[in-house]
Amino acid sequence: MNASSNAMIDSITSTPSTEGRDAATPVAEPAKSQMAVYSYNAAIAALSSLALAACGGGGGSPSAAAPSAPGGLSATAGVAQVTLAWMASMGATSYTISRATTSAGPFTAVGTATSTSFTDRSVTNGTEYYYILSASNAAGASANSAVAAATPMAAGLSRVQAARVLAQAAFGGAATDIQALQNQPNGIQSWLTQQFAIPVNPPGQLSNVAWLQANNLISVMFDTAGVQSSLWRKLISSPDVLRQRVMLALTDLFVVNTGAIQLTYRGAAVAYYLDQLEANAFGNFKDLLLAVSHTPAMGQYLTFLDSVKANPVTGTSPDENYAREIMQLFSIGVVQLNLDGTAKINPNDPNVALATYVQTDVLNMAKVFTGWKLDATANAFLGASAAADMVNNTSGFDTTEKLVLGQTIAAGLSGEQTLEAAIAILMQHSNIAPFISRQFIQRLVTSNPTPGYVSRVAAVFQSTQGDMKSIITAILTDSEAASGQLLTDPQAGKLREPVVRFIQWARTFQLNFAPSDATAWAKIGDLSNPSTKLGESPLQSPNVFFFFQPGYAPPQTALHDNGITAPEFGITNESSVAGYMNFIKNLIANGIGGVPGNYGAVQPLVNQGGNSAALLAELNVLIAAGQISGTSLNMMQSALDTIDTSTAAGANNRLYAALTLIMCTPEYLVQK
Amino acid sequence: MTKPASRREFLKMAAALSATRFAPPLALNLAALGESAAATATDYKALVCVFMIGGNDNFNTLVPYDAANYAIYAQQRPAIATAMSALTPTLLTPATALAGGEQFALAPALAPLLPLFNGGQMAVLLNIGTLIDPIPSAAAYASAPATSLPPQLFSHLDQRSFYQAEGPIGNTSGWGGRIADMFAAGNGNSLFTCISPNGESLFLTGLNTGTYSISPTGGAIPIQSIVSPLFGSSSCQGVMKSLTTAQRTATDGSLANLFESTYAKVVSRSLLGAQVLGASLPATTVTAFPATTKTNLSAQLSMVARVIAARNASGIGAMRQVFLVGAGNFDTHNAVVTTQPPLLSDVAVSMAAFHTEMNALGVQNNVTSFTVSDFGRTLNSDGDGSDHGWGSVHFAVGGAVNGANFYGMPPVLPPSLATAGPLDVGRGRFIPTMAVDQFGATLGSWFGVSDTDLLTIFPNLVNFNAGTRNLGFMKA
The missing domain is CATH 1.10.8 (Helicase, Ruva Protein; domain 3)
Incomplete structure (x- = not known):
């Protein structure tokens, strides 16, 4: 938090009323020490200094009592080392780190630290280590922290391990991608470093706005198809695959639907919006919230563009839409959470979770999102005002004081200052x-x-x-x-997003449209029809709640009965499984728009050694990260071996059938 | 599972549990009830829920028409009020006028529903919404404990969930499905009991009965690689079926992962559904359904009509069915004047066509359709739209409806911009005076559910006076 935003947030109170209704929230005038306590709980800004100040402010010496147990211990495996990090304990002067090879101990001290990190290099690769630590000062030692575990790796990942990493961090990958990860000197760590270093819009890849302009199609500035093509281009062909994977996750979170945006140049607006997400994907979440909140695409999709302050004459009020959803969906959610993501429960009723905010917060937040207009000075090209940050117009902006989540944003600030202060409040929320x-x-x-x-x-x-x-x-x-635990635990896994399955096919088999070929990329189109395509497509969500929700557990299933969430099952039904299986079969054989996949790398394996075993083994690694069982592979092989591969058509049929079987089997569809 | 000592005792316990709002063990309860109720169903009946996703703007759907209330409406909505002259053709004349003299007109886009109202096949429900307990006034609301109010009022997902489940997010059964649970065993194939051309639906999910999803245009979609040779190979076709439908166990050498087994069950149902229903769907008999696009209501209701037409086909034999159709984009914070009319038109044209089709099938008295939405919207405008509210207006349509009438009372509108009405909790968000539980119980009663069982299916119903639990808009 910088000095100016400190000044804007001039009053901070304890947690707001949690009764989930529109009653007036009692507001206590804050004391300075409450600010420190609140900030400590929120654990965001200038953690240690504020915390220590709060202890000192109490009048006693910080060392009058032993420190509390350190929180947030993380253990990160590297090659022949494990790096530990944790959150500072108030009043601690040193920390003692202990280690064991079982979670229950016995734990033996392996070192001490005065900062909040420690690297353990006396480890054996492949052994899982469990760590705890305690904080101490002159008054004594704290209780032990929670346990964290890590398994240091030998240099170099196996092909299956590398494929699994790429399933999580990318969209899977071709054999060359797997090899490149294996060649990294320090496994995923150095792969991540390399990916983070790739600039936005690497050589050969234009930004979304620039791509629309370069294609010189006036229509793409206002239709929905042009920007959709541009996004497919990036997701499938851009070499910064980690950024693209994160981008897809960001479009799942910060949802807009191009077709629902009522701007003349909605294509340009969404292109700019995507460019802003990309530019900030490896930045700070606060900057992401600020960037999204300035885009005309979001401004119009969630309708605060042109929202104005309450008008006492006509009786109109500020639009509440974005005010509600930026809290509910983009930052803090509707129920109070512990650090581990579990809900805080109403002490008076075990069936009711504590609400994060009340309607009064929404009404106050709605004042923040007034006065935002398209920037009329942005006219470098047709639709440029949709592809530039919105600006705040003083005549429409509500300059009165806003009370949001128990904090006050002072009256008289500019629209920009107020937005910054509001997002700072969200960033500070626990x-x-x-x-x-x-x-x-x-x-x-x-x-x-x-x-x-x-x-x-x-x-x-x-x-x-x-x-x-x-x-x-x-x-x-x-x-x-x-962990191996995720591979074998019957309750673990995630259903791969249908869009990710499609991109995986396109990247693995190098759907080689030229990045500049707008006509080719337009052939992919909207894939959201559930009964004929994927039931999901970027920028096509039916509403801001996306295609599926993070807490969804399909009812009447063993997943639900065991309390397991499975978000992607929200779009998995009798109609959509048929749609997917038919789509993927056709895709594998016919490609997109007449352009087939490039199967050159696996074609030689089709009948290697007189059977399909080698083909299946390779596809299992490339597509499924080795997660298809031997039993299933044997079943596939005996069926595939009945296909005569002596003709080119027969060889293709075996390849297509093998890939279709793999991409439809639940052992692939569930990523572990 | 242990069985209760007697059904009567069990129901007493369930009612007591629901009175305290601890979830009763519905699975046990409804499974036991379903068998006995199903045996008594000898005629065909269907409920069709029409979900207006996003929170339909009720004040531009059923518009105040009497001079006093129209003036307030126009004052609160300076830029988005429908002109009175445009409302005159759709002024509703109920059989019994409202005691307070309030008059209402349908939005012009709803004109196709006017003949149904006038003909007695459509009822209008005034100020209905999610409630746990009756909340008689804004003052009572301000002091109500959190447990007395639907959680996260004015939030889409939460209220949409509560509307369907009568419980907070996390509830995994809805009242359409819970009603269906009681009749599924009486259907020839329970798979075809709760059917949606609009994807997964909490409303249609009971304790034993789940949503069966179909395509609004294609019906039950066959899986090509299982119903025909895979790239020429019938061996691969067979393996495809085994791999995608098998329920694995830990002992067959592969993993018994719950995500995988759940997926395989969906594929199995998909195959079965396509095999039975796919072969049975007749075309619609009237052409009143307008041209269809991807997901609009006319496509969905047209498909529902075809499924109803196939109700007696071999392998189906349905006696009771519950359907859900839905359309989105009703969240009109902006541009309600241009956005909402086409949406309402889709609702009206499709529901009217559907009723015509039911007439053609001779089941117009056996099929009841009704609208729901996330919530109502604020009377007060945010400029060119309105924001999330609470109580709303809904319609029930069918030959079994006691139509041409209003049910319930409209909220008293705020006398001035500065003064809230007695049920107004801010900006014209009105506390509902009829609960979704009462709405559903009235439909459930017509469907054949006993009063006692309704108390189990609708956990909040017990909080409303016995004499008001049936709203009376359905014929006995």
Whole structure:
């Protein structure tokens, strides 16, 4: 939090009323020490200094009592090392780190630290280590922290391990992608470093706005198809695959639907919106929220563009739409969360979770989103005002004081200052780290991360104040992402998003449309028809709640009965499974728009050794990261071996049948 | 599972449990009830829920028409009020006028429904919405405990969920499905009990009965690689079926992963459905359904009509069916004047065509369709639209409806911009005076559910006076 935003948030109170209704929220005048306590709980801004100040402000010496147990311990595996990080304990002067090879101990001290990180290099690769630590000061030692575990790796991943990493961090990959990851000196860590270093819009890849302009099609500025083609182009052909994978997750979170945007130049508006997401994908979550909140695409989709302050003469009020959804969907959610993502329950009723905000907060937040207009000075090309940040127009902006989530945004600030202050309040809220972290884990790795996994990533969100690179790294390098547990636990996994399955096919088999070929990319189109296509397509969500919800558990199933969420099952039904299976069969044989996949790399395996075993083994690695069982592969092989491959058509048939079987089997469809 | 000592005792317990709003063990309960109820169904009946997704703007759907209330409406909605002259052709003349003298007109786009209202096949429900307990006034609302109010009022997902489940998000059964649970065993194939051409639906999910999803245009879609040779290979076709439908166990050498087994069950149902229903669907008999696009209501209701026409086909034999159709984009914070009319037109044209088709099939007295939505909207405008509200207006259509009438009371509109009405909790968000539980119980009663069983299916119904639980808009 910088000085100016400190000044804007001039009053902070305790947690607001949680009764879930529109009653007036009692507002206590804050004392300065409450601010510190609140900020400590939120654990966002200037954590340690505020916390220590609060202790000192109490009048006693910080060392009058032993420190509390350290929180947020994370253990990250590297090659021949494990790196630990945790959150500072108030009043601690040192930390003692202990290690065991079982979760129950016995734990033996392996070192001490005075900062909040430690690297253990006395490890054996392939052994799983469990860590705890305690904080101490002159008054004594704290209780032990929660346990964190990691398994240091030998240099170099196996092909199957590398394919699994790429399923989580990318869209799978071709053999060359797997080899490139295996060649990394430090596994996923150095692969991530390399991916983070690729600039936005790498050589040969235009930004979405520039691509629309370069294609010189006036119509693409206002139709929905042009920007859709542009996004498919990036998702399928851009070499910055990690950014593209994160982009897809961001479009799942910050939903817009091009066709529902009532702007003349909606294509340009969405292109600009996508460019803003890309530019900030490896930045800070706060900047993502700020960028999204400035885009005409979101402004119009969630209808705060041209919303104006209450008019006492005509009686109109500010639009509440974005005010509600930026809290409900994009930052903090509707119920209060613990750091590990579990809900806080009303102490008076175990069936009711505590609400995060009340209608009064929505009404006040709605005042923040007034006065926003298209920038009429942006006229470099047709539709440019839709492809530029909105500007705040003082005549429409509500300059009165706003009370949001128990904090006051002072009257008289500009629209820009007010927006910045409102987003700072969201960033300080204790919900944002677990709420966002859990959803990113669900998008990339697994549908049901353990509370420990969520809290480790959320702690990184907090300690880095929302740094996306750190959050992405924490998700993809967590011991749980690479654990054998996810492979064998019958309750673990995630149904691969249909769109990810399609992009995986296109990237693995190098659907080689030229990046500049607008006609070719337009052949993919809208894939959201559930009974004939994927039931899901970027920029085609039926509403801002996306195609499926993070907490969905399909009823009357073993998943539901075991309390397991499976978001992607929200679009999995009798009609859509048939639609997918028919679509993918046709895709595999016929490609897109008459352009088939490039199967050159696997074609030689079709009848290697006189059977289909080698073909299946390779497809199992490339497509399914080795997750198809021997039993299933044997069943496939005996059926495939009945196809005569002596003709080119027969060889193709065996290849197509093998790939169709693999991409339809539940062992592939569930990523583990 | 243990069986209760007697059905009567069990129901007493369930009612007591629902009174305290702890979820009763519905699975046990309804499974036991369903068998006995199903045996008594000898005629065909169907309920068709028409979901206006996003929170339909009720004040531009059923518009105040009497001079006093129209003036308030126009004052609160300076840029988005429908002109009175445009409303005159669709002024509703109920058999019994409202005691307060309030008059209402349908939105012009709803004109296709006017003949149904006038003909006695359409009822209008005034100020209906999600409630746990009756909330008599804005003052009572302000002091109501959180447990007395539907959670997260004014939030789409939460209220959409509560509308269907009568419980908060996380509830995994809806009242359409819970009603269907009681009759599924009386159908020739329980798979074809709860059917949606609009994807998964909480409303249609019971404790034992789930949504069967069909395509609005294609009906039950066959899986090509299982119903015909895969790239010429019948061996591969057979393996495809085994791999995608098998329920694996830990002992067959592969994993018994719950995501995989759940997926395989969906594929199995898809195959069965396409095999039976796919072969049975007749075309519609009237051409009143307008040209269809991807997901609009006319396509969906046309498909529902075809499924109803196939109700007696071999392998189906349906006695009771519950359907859900839905259309989106009703969340008109903006541009309601241009956005809402085509949506309402789709509702009206499709529901009217559907009723015509039911007439053609001779089941117009056996099929009741009704509208629902996330919530109503604010009377007060945000400029060119309105925001999330609470109580709303809904319609029930069919030959078994006691039509040509209003049910319930309209809320008193705020006397001025500065003064809220007695049921107004801010900007013209009106506390409902009829609960979704009462709405559903009235439909359920017509469907053949006993009063006692309705108390189990609708957990909040017990909080409303016995004499008001049936709203009276259905014929006995």
